[in-house]
Amino acid sequence: MEDKRTLRKKYLAARANLDPKKRSGASRIIAQHALSWPLYRSVKVTLLYASFREEVETWDLIRESLKRGKIVLLPRTFVEEKTLRLYQIMRPEKDLSPGYAGILEPRPDLPEATRPPEIIFVPGVAFDVHGGRLGYGGGYYDRLLKEYPEAIRVGLAFGVQICPRLPLEPHDQLMDFLITEEGLIRTRCGPSP
Template sequence: MPQSVPSKQQLRRDLRARRRALPAIQARAAAQALPALLRTLPDWPHLQHVAGYLAADAELDPAPLLVDLHSAGKQIYLPIIQPDSSLLFAPWTPGEALQENRYGIGEPARRDTLRGAAELDALLLPLVGWTREGRRLGMGGGFYDRSLACAATVLKIGLGYSVQEVSLLPADPWDIGLDYIATGEALLDCRV
């Protein structure tokens, strides 16, 4: 008998609750482990333009990784939500001024040099849920899927806790998969 898959809405509710229930010490340890994990990527030396995000709603915090990327001389970008609900990415240096978007999430105040996802080498994506095959569940706005639709070559790295792993996720035709998932405990290659 085939296994039934809960709706995306139900999964989001359950997985966000799991994420919020994670002890703070465990969440910090996962965030601190990200730089060492990502340095093991075969593509690491070639990644120069990397977009991240600012953690919200108990997401795995990429801040230590963004600082590490900056220290390694890589250009960091953060997403800026566009009127069409796609994302463009603005250069950002840790500590630079931010302004809140309509969701209360900081975006770079400096917007003079925006890039599309196709102009990046890698994109770090926040995860609500994920599978080992690289399927991802986000918050449901479609921002990343819209932005990645024309960016086939960008390396897509999902950041999420191991408690967010599920065996099955409902899929829509527009869903964009991941190349890697970093949990703070492991770096998983979804392309194999």
């Protein structure tokens, strides 16, 4: 089995090589799959992320979730503590500003979230159908997911990011579901949808 560094390079390249129009179209389809999912429609508090570079674009999902009356949380990165903290946003175009590595994050003057997320949408470099996730190497999401064990964990990915099996370490947190342009995938550790 290839090591994490090799796999990270391979899957980042696969994602980057997607045609930008195809990537945008697939992102819209992924958002629609999420929005039409009965389980997602039933939750009130959702944690999303501001997509960056070639990640699955989350702007449609953020805006539509707000329109539907959901409480939308986004993370802010605290590098010194190696943690993510959650903040409620209401107006993405005004509530976000460039943060760590230029990623859009909730502005520092916003109050921290007071309610825990019921569902967490997670970015990643690669995922597998067993629930494995390969992140960017900082461990931020693994630490965050450990804080909210009751939340449903959903990896958002393009089909080219799904691999047969990822090498996992004890601290790696598993996904319950994956959503790609092909639809919803319940992982081996996920509850019934």
